[in-house]
Amino acid sequence: GQNIDQPTEMTATEGAIVQINCTYQTSGFNGLFWYQQHAGEAPTFLSYNVLDGLEEKGRFSSFLSRSKGYSYLLLKELQMKDSASYLCAVREQGNNRLAFGKGNQVVVIP
Amino acid sequence: DVKVTQSSRYLVKRTGEKVFLECVQDMDHENMFWYRQDPGLGLRLIYFSYDVKMKEKGDIPEGYSVSREKKERFSLILESASTNQTSMYLCASSSREGRGTQYFGPGTRLLVL
Numbered sequence: 001g002q003n004i005d006q007p008t009e010m011t012a013t014e015g016a017i018v019q020i021n022c023t024y025q026t027s028g029f030n031g032l033f034w035y036q037q038h039a040g041e042a043p044t045f046l047s048y049n050v051l052d053g054l055e056e057k058g059r060f061s062s063f064l065s066r067s068k069g070y071s072y073l074l075l076k077e078l079q080m081k082d083s084a085s086y087l088c089a090v091r092e093q094g095n096n097r098l099a100f101g102k103g104n105q106v107v108v109i110p
Numbered sequence: 111d112v113k114v115t116q117s118s119r120y121l122v123k124r125t126g127e128k129v130f131l132e133c134v135q136d137m138d139h140e141n142m143f144w145y146r147q148d149p150g151l152g153l154r155l156i157y158f159s160y161d162v163k164m165k166e167k168g169d170i171p172e173g174y175s176v177s178r179e180k181k182e183r184f185s186l187i188l189e190s191a192s193t194n195q196t197s198m199y200l201c202a203s204s205s206r207e208g209r210g211t212q213y214f215g216p217g218t219r220l221l222v223l
Contacts, residue, residue: 031209042200042214043153050209087153089212096141096160096210097168102152 004101006088011107012078020073020104022088033098034062034073035087043087047073075106083108113137114215116201122221129188131218133201139213140206142184144168144176146197147217153200159184160206191222 003025012018024032031050035043049055049064049071061074075082085103092099117132133142143158145168155168157176165176173195177185184203188195198219202212 033211040217042217045211045213048209048211091210096204096206097143097155097158098210098212100153102150 004088004090004099006086006101006104008102009105009107011109014078014080014108014110016078018075018078018106020075020086020088020106022071022073022101024069024071024088024090024099024101026069026090026092026099028093029066029090030093031091032062032064032071033089033091034060034071035089037085037087037103039084046086078108080108080110082106114201114203114213116199116215116218118218119216120219120221122223123188123191124223125192127188127191127222129191129220129222131186131188131199131201131220133184133186133203133215134182135184135203135213135215136182137203137205137213138181139203140181141204141210141212142178143202143204143212144174144184144186145200145202146170147200148197156186191220193222196220196222 005023034046037043047062054063059076064071087103088101089098114135144156145153159178175187201215204212
């Protein structure tokens, strides 16, 4: 089984940087995904990490430490449209299922 | 560009009705998934399928069944809808190869009265 933990909500100012953390416990790890979900819409894929380190993609970066069971998503130069829930999901070895965290709601204020 | 579509965005049904939710993907993905999403509970897996005619129970299969007669189509069936099945239902698909990134449909918001 898997246990995935994310903080529930944070507020940040437009133009700032925000870090969203995710910790996980799993019997076998085969990748970690970050998704963005705007209210009333479907989750959309943001990033993927399977090796330790930082993956950068424009204003978004994602970091993974497998030994610590820890990942974060970094959002730079925050924009109002970044107000959304950010979901962390872990894939176990040997299957195609993803186990999702409950999501971290980010509210961007002017 | 991956496209996953769901038959309805909003649906209102009465307790006891049989409900069909349809999902179609156009990327020739082997894997398809049905989730429900409720406030404070996150995404929970109901059923999934690795291939045509194959299905496996997820974490909350009770009260649901599924059908996968064609590769591109995965149906979720509520045999006798109940008020506690009021929820947002999300379908997703992924390839068996590579990372296994799941791509989601727009969701169906179901209200059972």
